[in-house]
Amino acid sequence: MSERTNEELLKIDKDHVIHSMGTVGDDPEEVMDEGHGIYIKLTDGEEFIDGASQLTCVNLGYSQDEIADVVAAQMRKLTYANTFFGTCNTANIECSQKLAGLTQDGLNHFLYTCGGSESIDSAVRIARTYWRNKGAHAKSKIISLYNAYHGVNMGAAPTTTLKQSVFSSYIHPLPAGYMHVPCYYCYRCAYGLKYPDCGIRCADVLDYTIKAEGPDNIAALLAEPVHGTAGCIVPPPEYWPKIRKICSDNDVLLMADEVMTGFGRTGKMFATEHWDVIPDIVAMAKGLTGAYLPFGAVALRDSVYEGLKGSQVFGFTYSGHPVCSAAAIKAMEIYVRDKLVENSAAMGKYAMERLNTELVDAPCVGEISGLGLMIGIEIVANKETKAPNMMASMGIGKACKAKGLRVRAGGRIAFTPPLIITKEELDKALDIMINIIAAVKPK
Ligand SMILES: Cc1ncc(COP(=O)(O)O)c(C=O)c1O
Numbered sequence: 001m002s003e004r005t006n007e008e009l010l011k012i013d014k015d016h017v018i019h020s021m022g023t024v025g026d027d028p029e030e031v032m033d034e035g036h037g038i039y040i041k042l043t044d045g046e047e048f049i050d051g052a053s054q055l056t057c058v059n060l061g062y063s064q065d066e067i068a069d070v071v072a073a074q075m076r077k078l079t080y081a082n083t084f085f086g087t088c089n090t091a092n093i094e095c096s097q098k099l100a101g102l103t104q105d106g107l108n109h110f111l112y113t114c115g116g117s118e119s120i121d122s123a124v125r126i127a128r129t130y131w132r133n134k135g136a137h138a139k140s141k142i143i144s145l146y147n148a149y150h151g152v153n154m155g156a157a158p159t160t161t162l163k164q165s166v167f168s169s170y171i172h173p174l175p176a177g178y179m180h181v182p183c184y185y186c187y188r189c190a191y192g193l194k195y196p197d198c199g200i201r202c203a204d205v206l207d208y209t210i211k212a213e214g215p216d217n218i219a220a221l222l223a224e225p226v227h228g229t230a231g232c233i234v235p236p237p238e239y240w241p242k243i244r245k246i247c248s249d250n251d252v253l254l255m256a257d258e259v260m261t262g263f264g265r266t267g268k269m270f271a272t273e274h275w276d277v278i279p280d281i282v283a284m285a286k287g288l289t290g291a292y293l294p295f296g297a298v299a300l301r302d303s304v305y306e307g308l309k310g311s312q313v314f315g316f317t318y319s320g321h322p323v324c325s326a327a328a329i330k331a332m333e334i335y336v337r338d339k340l341v342e343n344s345a346a347m348g349k350y351a352m353e354r355l356n357t358e359l360v361d362a363p364c365v366g367e368i369s370g371l372g373l374m375i376g377i378e379i380v381a382n383k384e385t386k387a388p389n390m391m392a393s394m395g396i397g398k399a400c401k402a403k404g405l406r407v408r409a410g411g412r413i414a415f416t417p418p419l420i421i422t423k424e425e426l427d428k429a430l431d432i433m434i435n436i437i438a439a440v441k442p443k
Contacts, residue, residue, distance in 0.1 A: 014027055035063055047404070129312075145184075240274075293324045405433060
């Protein structure tokens, strides 16, 4: 606990800290001070269940001593090691071998970053480098989906289509060479169609777009296996196998953004496993260390790695950082040892059963979708018209907060608690959320 009062801390923060994703000049509201298990404590003494794993990153919950111990030991042993000039480091080598053991078949080569946006930026660079190295100089365009969040740096921002007015309108011009196609948001289908009669039109449109632009101009498709920031939107089961085939048939790389979905979040180690799809490039971050340290990676399939040979690939000062690598090794050990991927699948299934049963008549609930512990509830003003109800959604977020549960509230309520959550803890969180949502009056 800090010696300073809550008010003093908030004042210092206001004077000196620029908050990410906030409106510049807005006052911060609360100071986080401690975390244990799935709980966070503020400096004013309030404690709450973190039903969002903050930014869906604290997969392992708070204060895992084992990670703290290996990090401290690694800091004392080898604080830093660059990966630029013919050197590598033991922790990063061990980390890479462990990661290769968790990724799908053939995804064996890793470039390390400090987070999700950097992983996406790196994936874009790699895709373009791969084609240039093969002599396909025009194959440079990157296609991403509407409703996607892939990060904010200049490589990732043009792929992020969610709330463009918020995320990118202030930083125009964005780099050229990016395109977008409708996504698998069946509840609000871009074509007004209904699954399964739609025949997955959104995927057909991808094929059409690639052919219309000319496959010789398209480097890669980038997509989240489940739309995360948009509120946990799950694709129909045919979607990923279909886009895998379209990409292969058109000689376009398939890049999966597993920054949020990776490391057990959806009940599989990586989400594309649900559909037996192996992407060519996988971006990851958050769960790699469970947010204990900023670390990310881009995984390449053997064929992509072979295709890159002889080209020049970039790197960062902190690529393959030994301390982050040590944290990642321990995090990956915990996911497997404590069966957290299985827990995510079982707890997610149980939560979906309760939500689908107990909210079936809730007037404000448009749809509930989920995969593992990545669950989204669409809040609407009218079930017939599907009119969005942002006010009600924000109100649900606030009411949950008042009862000691934090969830992410946008047009949809996103419920993504740490993967360590027990059934008792889950029931406690669901009791709060379900009671509040069920009580929302129709507009
Ligand atoms: C799917 C996805 N990709 C990329 C990012 C960007 O990651 P970061 O904030 O670590 O740059 C996020 C962040 O939420 C994400 O959810």
